[in-house]
Amino acid sequence: MIPLAWYLIFSAALFCIGLFGALARKNAVAILMGVELMLNAVNVNLIAFWHYYAQVRSAPYVHGLAFTTMVFVVAAAEVAVGLALVISAYRRRQTPVVDELTLLKG
């Protein structure tokens, strides 16, 4: 059986990749993709803990699955809204690059 730590290391790596993508990429779509990666890293974490917990307690809990499903739904909605925003911004400014969208500069 694969130890829990491996899952966590994998999840952390995935989260770091997503975080780097969200912070470093210029393209708004890529940023969104980074966010998705981070969310999914969380999902992996949730599933791993659930699985581990269920084995330890040997009880058929479904909390982790429900949480994960909720995260998927929210992520899907977020992508829908996020992509719509990106497209709307692109139509107005002819650019997907977030560094050029500095309307709130003080």
Place this chain on the structure above:
Amino acid sequence: MAVETLIVLIPLLPLLAFFAIVLFAHRNNALSHWLALIAAGVAWMLSMIVFRRAVQTEELSRFPFAAAIEWLPTGSAALKIGVQIDPLSAVTLFFVAWTVLMIFIYSIGYHNFGQPKGEHDRPGLPPHGAEIRDGHGHVHRVPSIEPMYARFFALISLFAFAMFLLVITDNLLTLYIGWEIMGLCSYLLIGFWYAKESARNAMIKAFLTTRVGDVFMLLGLAALYSLTGTLNYQVILNNPSVLNGLASAASPLAGVSWAGLIGILLIIGTIGKSAQFPLHIWLPDAMEGPTPVSAMIHAATMVSAGVYLVIRFFPLLSAGWDGHHLTLPMLVMGAVGAFTALFAATIALAQNDIKRVLAYSTISQLGYMIAALGVGAYVAAAFHLVTHAFFKALLFLGSGSVIHGMEHGVFHTGENIDPQNMLYMGGLRKKMPLTFWTFLAGGLALSGFPLITAGFWSKDEILSGAYASGQTAIFWMLAAAALLTAFYTMRQITLTFLGQPRSHSAEHAHESRPVMTIPLVILAFFAITAGWVGIPEYFPAVGGLLPNWFEEFVGSMLVSHGEMAHFSLLPLGVSVVVALGGLWMGWLTYRGVVRPVDPLEKPLGGIYTLLRNKYYVDEFYQWAFIRPARWLAETLTDRWLDRTIIDGALHSIAGFGVWLGKSLRRWIDLPVINGAGDLTAAGTRNLGAFLRSLQSGRVQIYATVGLGLAAMVAILIYFLWVIG
């Protein structure tokens, strides 16, 4: 209606007329004079009713018509205000009501009601006359209506109100109120033509001069109130215990009783109001007002009020008089009155202005009344007050009529002469017959023409009173004044009416309108007959034909009758001789004047100049009082005290304040308070600028910063809680 109600209404109506004209009717000349006239007419009617009832009432002096209400609460007691009609106020009311009504009617004509407006007339100046074109295309210059017609009627209504108030009141305080309102009215009316500088000066002079007397009178009033606790006539004057108490109580002035001191203070009030020496100077200048005002001041109201006061307070002034030794106030009155009578009569000799002669004769006649009181001839003083009011009102109105006629001549001929100067008149008896005959009646009454005129009876009574009292000096002074009076009266009549005209204007003078001459006729009637009610019984031939009603009626005012019935031929003879002699000499001197020069000017020389300039009293006052007062005001008070000391002190205080303010600003305000404020503002601004640079608008940088912060918090939590 109760008689007291009628009495209250008498002064009220002219007051209402005053307010009605001032507030509502002043744009309408006819309405204004009707309001004034109706008020005066109803007041006259009420006065006659009251007078009639007063005459019919037995023992009126002991039980006068009186009513009073509480007015001002003063501590435990209350000051009462009320009306009272006793014999003295009844006869005063009689002549005041008559003369006021006549003057009101006359004023309509005098101010040219019904004439066109003058092209150059403006308020504050006498009307200059207007040009009208008749049916044939000829241009005539005619008198024009007074520009401030309504204002005049408002003011004389107020004047009449004040006099009625003074007559009907029952206490000295209300009398004083009426007295002061009259002072104000005389001020306003003497300066009625206020655009003339002489009128302005005259009004101020009249006001200030009478004020000198009024201050002393107020002191007397206050002393009387503080000693007796009341100002009511009945309580003070009909009360021998009060009078004796005042006469025996010593005042702060050594050797003078309180009655004497209060008496002298009241007399000084009269000296101011009735224009006695040395406060007589305002009266001749009061001629600057329109002629009806002169009549008002000289006959009906103002100067009569002064004499009325001393007659009213005679019981107090004579308190302690035993019939032989005069009290101090009586001595003062006798001396001042007799001197003034003679003094003013001499000045009148050399005056050429028709109204000024009358002004000095008023001063002189008032001196008679004061002197009569001084020798104890109480009834004679009151009698002369009444007769004088009638014939002096008549003379003034008559002189106004003459001036009017002369002004008409001046308008007609365009001559540049003073229409009031008698030297340019002459021969007016044919042009103005009604004015001439009435003026003659008044003039004869003034000079005391024997038997038929009113002035003879009253003047004769004063002379015999003076003789009977044993004051020979006063008697001879009064006799000399009577001689001079007859002389200057005849001079006036001769110069004005007799002989030939001495100017073209006099040739073209013409009689005044009936609205002016009818009052003259009515007053002339009284100037003749008013004396017949007071013919003494002891008088040869005519005595006793008519009852001596006046003596009985007014004489009942005195608690103890003086015995005045010593008949002596000497005063009677003197009285007749001086009157006839004066008239005859006057006629003799002035009948042949053909050029406008006084025939006495050369023979009298320096004396004439002295008289002409009124003994230089005005100049003396100018030198003795006015110049020092100006010096005091301009140099001492203004330049030294005010500008140097007080202004200096104020300026140094102000300078210190400015210095203090500047220092505070420099050392406290600017560095500390402004500094702190500026520092706060600058700090906020700098902080904002710094924070602004953080707000780059780049969302990934925010996220990175957020990440860093989160990491720091995580590290912090780790070190603090997890390890620690």
